[in-house]
Amino acid sequence: xxxxxxxxxxxxxxxxxxxxxxxxxxxxxxxxxxxxxxxxxxxxxxxxxxxxxxxxxxxxxxxxxxxxxxxxxxxxxxxxxxxxxxxxxxxxxxxxxxxxxxxxxxxxxxxxxxxxxxxxxxxxxxxxxxxxxxxxxxxxxxxxxxxxxxxxxxxxxxxxxxxxxxxxxxxxxxxxxxxxxxxxxxxxxxxxxxxxxxxxxxxxxxxxxxxxxxxxxxxxxxxxxxxxxxxxxxxxxxxxxxxxxxxxxxxxxxxx
Amino acid sequence: xxxxxxxxxxxxxxxxxxxxxxxxxxxxxxxxxxxxxxxxxxxxxxxxxxxxxxxxxxxxxxxxxxxxxxxxxxxxxxxxxxxxxxxxxxxxxxxxxxxxxxxxxxxxxxxxxxxxxxxxxxxxxxxxxxxxxxxxxxxxxxxxxxxxxxxxxxxxxxxxxxxxxxxxxxxxxxxxxxxxxxxxxxxxxxxxxxxxxxxxxxxxxxxxxxxxxxxxxxxxxxxxxxxxxxxxxxxxxxxxxxxxxxxxxxxxxxxxxxxxxxxxxxxxxxxxxxxxxxxxxxxxxxxxxxx
Numbered sequence: 001x002x003x004x005x006x007x008x009x010x011x012x013x014x015x016x017x018x019x020x021x022x023x024x025x026x027x028x029x030x031x032x033x034x035x036x037x038x039x040x041x042x043x044x045x046x047x048x049x050x051x052x053x054x055x056x057x058x059x060x061x062x063x064x065x066x067x068x069x070x071x072x073x074x075x076x077x078x079x080x081x082x083x084x085x086x087x088x089x090x091x092x093x094x095x096x097x098x099x100x101x102x103x104x105x106x107x108x109x110x111x112x113x114x115x116x117x118x119x120x121x122x123x124x125x126x127x128x129x130x131x132x133x134x135x136x137x138x139x140x141x142x143x144x145x146x147x148x149x150x151x152x153x154x155x156x157x158x159x160x161x162x163x164x165x166x167x168x169x170x171x172x173x174x175x176x177x178x179x180x181x182x183x184x185x186x187x188x189x190x191x192x193x194x195x196x197x198x199x200x201x202x203x204x205x206x207x208x209x210x211x212x213x214x215x216x217x218x219x220x221x222x223x224x225x226x227x228x229x230x231x232x233x234x235x236x237x238x239x240x241x242x243x244x245x246x247x248x249x250x251x252x253x254x255x256x
Numbered sequence: 257x258x259x260x261x262x263x264x265x266x267x268x269x270x271x272x273x274x275x276x277x278x279x280x281x282x283x284x285x286x287x288x289x290x291x292x293x294x295x296x297x298x299x300x301x302x303x304x305x306x307x308x309x310x311x312x313x314x315x316x317x318x319x320x321x322x323x324x325x326x327x328x329x330x331x332x333x334x335x336x337x338x339x340x341x342x343x344x345x346x347x348x349x350x351x352x353x354x355x356x357x358x359x360x361x362x363x364x365x366x367x368x369x370x371x372x373x374x375x376x377x378x379x380x381x382x383x384x385x386x387x388x389x390x391x392x393x394x395x396x397x398x399x400x401x402x403x404x405x406x407x408x409x410x411x412x413x414x415x416x417x418x419x420x421x422x423x424x425x426x427x428x429x430x431x432x433x434x435x436x437x438x439x440x441x442x443x444x445x446x447x448x449x450x451x452x453x454x455x456x457x458x459x460x461x462x463x464x465x466x467x468x469x470x471x472x473x474x475x476x477x478x479x480x481x482x483x484x485x486x487x488x489x490x491x492x493x494x495x496x497x498x499x500x501x502x503x504x505x506x507x508x509x510x511x512x513x514x515x516x517x518x519x520x521x522x523x524x525x526x527x528x529x530x531x532x533x534x535x536x537x538x539x540x541x542x543x544x545x546x547x
Contacts, residue, residue: 014338050433068435076433083427087282088483097423102435105420133481149430 001028001063003157003188004049008058011041011048017211018044022058024207024216028156031179032190033203033219037232040210042192043079046161049190050076062157072101075155077146079162085134091145092130095121098152113152120151124174140171147175158182158189164198176202196228261383261397263502265459266516268403270494272410272452273468274476278483278490279445281473282425287342288327289469291349292446293453294462295326297356300454305363312402316454323450324443326352353462377461377513399459406455413448414487421445422483460513467517468494475524478531493523 002025009022019041026032034042047053049060051067062070075098098120099113121127124144129137137145143163150158163175179189179202193199199206199219206222208214214231215222280289296319303318326348333344387395395401414421423431424441432438449469456465476489500523501516508515 047429052429052432071433071435074433076430078427078429078433082429084282084284087426088477088481088486089422089426090482093422093483094426097427097430100419100423100431100434100436102437105436106416109419135481 002026002061003028003063004190005061005064006049006058007061009045009048009060010056010058011044011053012056017056019048020212022209022213024213026188026190026205026207026216028063028188029183029186030188030205031183031203032188032205032207033199034190034192034207034209035194035196035199035231036209036214038194040231042194042209043161045207045209046076046159046190046192049159050074073156075150075153075158077150077158077160077163080139080142080146080165082161085137085142087134089134090130091121091126091132091134091137092117094134094145095130095148095152098149116154117148117152120148123151123178124148138168140167143167143171144174147178151178156187158187160189160191162192162194164191164193164195164202196232258383259502259506261400262379262512263498265382265397265399265403266379266498266502266512267495268400268407269452269456269459269465270468270472270498270516271491272403272407273456273465274472274490274494275410275414275487276445276449276452277469278473278476278486279421279425280449280469281477282483283445286470286474287345288330288446289449290466291330291345292323292326292449293456293465293469295349295352295356296322296450296453296457297353297462298322298359299356300457301356301359301363305359316451319454320447320450322352323453324446326450327443327446377457377459377464379459379512379516382459399455402455403459406452410448410452413444417441417444460516464513464517467520468497471517471520471524472497475520475527478524478527493520496523 004024004026006022006024009019010017011019022045034045036042044053048055049062049067051060060067062074067074092114095117096109096113099109099116118127118130121130124147126141126144126148129141129145134142134145143166147160147163150160164172167175179191182189183204191203193202200223203219205217206219207216208222208227208231210231215227277286277289280286299318299320299322300315303314306318307314329348330341330344333339333347334341337344339347382397382399385398387398387401389395420436420441423434423436424438428438452469453462453465456468460468472493473486473490475493476486480486480489497516497520500519502512504510504519505512505515
């Protein structure tokens with residue numbers, strides 16, 4: 001089964017392409033990492049999948065359908081920094097947004113919605129914070145609120161933009177546990193991630209991006225020196241990480 | 257009785273402005289509210305000229321149209337001409353406002369509109385413009401009815417649209433991803449701001465209506481962390497400004513609209529200083545961070 005398929009997807013800003021000819025098929029029931037250096041179009045790719053930026057060419061199919069037909073089955077977790085956390089709202093107010101739909105927008109929040117939202121907060125260990133003001137949360141707690149909001153949607157496909165940026169160790173572990181639980185339930189999670197070193201531990205499938213698509217596939221096929229260098233090439237600080245990976249590889253070979 | 261009518265109209269308008277202004281502030285669009293309040297002027301003048309009377313409906317339609325046009329123009333300059341957002345606002349509203357001023361001066365003889373009244377408002381005349389039915393029954397000042405109708409409309413809009421406005425204000429992209437019509441809520445809010453501005457024109461004028469849109473919600477924003485409470489508090493600060501403004505103006509025999517905006521500013525100052533004083537003591541937030 002295929003969760004997301006992109007075909008010849010190209011996105012441009014002011015006539016300059018930021019994503020070029022992206023072509024991949026992602027399997028369902030896996031945790032997919034979208035990896036690439038800064039400015040490689042990772043966030044833009046997620047936004048293109050969610051129909052939030054206009055595409056210049058190509059198409060995206062989700063569960064073999066157009067986005068509009070399967071919207072209810074997809075949940076989007078935007079970057080934490082994309083909203084104003086000083087907004088006058090409580091943790092519960094935010095998580096309840098996961099229950100908003102076009103059809104119930106004019107209706108009041110139901111008891112069932114409240115229960116589902118509380119359950120979602122429980123899953124990220126934030127239930128005791130439900131009346132807390134969002135301006136009083138730490139970065140990791142903010143991220144968990146965003147993930148709880150997404151869980152409240154009860155989707156089959158989760159699309160997360162940099163959920164591991166600026167979070168504490170407890171949050172990182174909570175998110176990783178959630179991801180593996182979701183995988184067990186047969187859900188698909190697509191995560192934008194910038195840290196090459198942790199990527200290999202977090203994901204089973206990788207899309208390597210640098211404006212154009214360098215490679216996509218199971219992680220063992222992707223974590224190869226020439227592919228990583230192709231994606232990250234010319235970036236000194238990242239090259240050292242590539243060097244580390246090469247060492248790791250050399251070591252593995254000897255071990256065998 | 258005159259004092260009662262003036263304060264009532266001032267309060268009705270202040271509450272309408274406070275509610276909409278709260279959303280403008282949270283959307284970081286306070287200056288767009290400023291722009292709309294000025295840019296609706298040509299719409300009103302053209303509506304006067306076309307309908308040949310001071311009927312309320314054409315006036316409202318003209319203003320609502322110009323208000324939405326203003327937001328479209330601002331976005332157009334920002335996105336297509338790639339100008340900074342504040343520069344786009346500056347160009348749009350001064351230009352439209354200037355056209356309004358020219359129209360008023362050109363057709364001054366034909367239009368029952370006065371530049372001073374448009375700019376500064378004249379709430380003191382509210383009790384003079386009575387609504388008398390055909391059978392001769394006195395219904396009270398016309399503006400009271402119009403301002404009440406407007407407030408009712410806005411309360412209904414916020415009540416039914418609470419979730420829609422909440423989600424599109426907090427996280428527009430998430431709302432879009434849910435398939436919610438973000439543009440609809442944006443233009444509905446802008447249309448409501450335009451309507452409010454027109455109704456406020458006669459009483460507080462184009463310049464001071466901005467004070468009522470921004471200052472009471474900003475004051476409420478300082479002391480609350482709950483959107484519903486913010487709407488209520490902003491309304492209370494608006495009403496206090498209307499009351500205080502009337503009596504300040506009576507005491508110094510000055511402009512009522514000017515005094516209302518002044519009182520709104522003084523309230524903001526008092527609340528801000530009170531918060532600064534409180535912060536010297538160990539604050540609640542500091543304790544919350546510990547657990």
